[in-house]
Amino acid sequence: MPELPEVEVTRRGVEPQVAGRLVTGVEVREARLRWPVSAEVHRLAGRRVLGVARRGKYLLLDCGGGSLILHLGMSGSLRVLPAGTPAGRHEHFDLLLGDRLLRLRDPRRFGAVLWAEGSPCLHPLLAGLGVEPLSREFNAGALHALCRGRRVAIKQLLMDSHCIVGVGNIYASESLYGAGIHPATHAGRLSPQRCARLVGAVKRTLNAAIRAGGSSLRDFVRSDGRKGYFQYRYAVYGRAGLDCPACGAPIKRIVQGQRATYYCARCQR
């Protein structure tokens, strides 16, 4: 379930384990991910990992002069393990770093392992990305401007990575609940005041999830193998028919853009 919080939790776990280390090799056991693992990835040996950044749901391993781009898709997770640890099913990629390795497991293979020469932000997949929701640039005015003239449901706009990065299906529902906004509201009809409430709710929701180590519904584990526990804190996601924690009304489930949305019809208007 890697949305921004899971990717950020992964980044924070991975960075101290890999920064400054020399790449001693690469193992690709399955190259058929969302895109074929790019050929340049095999030539990483000899480069040094300088740091680990995040842009939206992408992890960027800065190798100086280029970056390894990792995406966890729907079911991916990254772990740091001792060198030589045998690989299990769905463990498609290892970055070897001397006495340890960084391993990608991704059962559904919607993830990606790509190489970006030079600045990763110029890569076609990253160049068109929207605002980082935890940055100062994501504020009421910015959200209101993004919404202007748009008829899409606000929930779908929140999830549109060309507008705002990192907010996926879980945290979109949770944030709209936090803001008291009905998920089907046309984006262009939100007042500046409601945009301000939504910005606050998104930031609070994402930060709370990061503090909880993310959500572990099925596949996600942190880089040390521990699970996150934000899934126990959901107010609405996956809770159709159960009581709203605030008012007790039954949580509703609708489908928007072929994705499930959960909300409280009493608390969210």
Add this chain to the structure above:
DNA sequence: CTGGTCACCTGGAAGC
């Protein structure tokens, strides 16, 4: 440009 739909892939749970 906008909004809507489809595809990619695997596995777990629910239904019959």
Add this chain to the structure above:
DNA sequence: TGCTTCCAGGTGACCA
């Protein structure tokens, strides 16, 4: 028990 159907964290490509 066994087979079928549905559903799941993402997002680029394609269409009208």
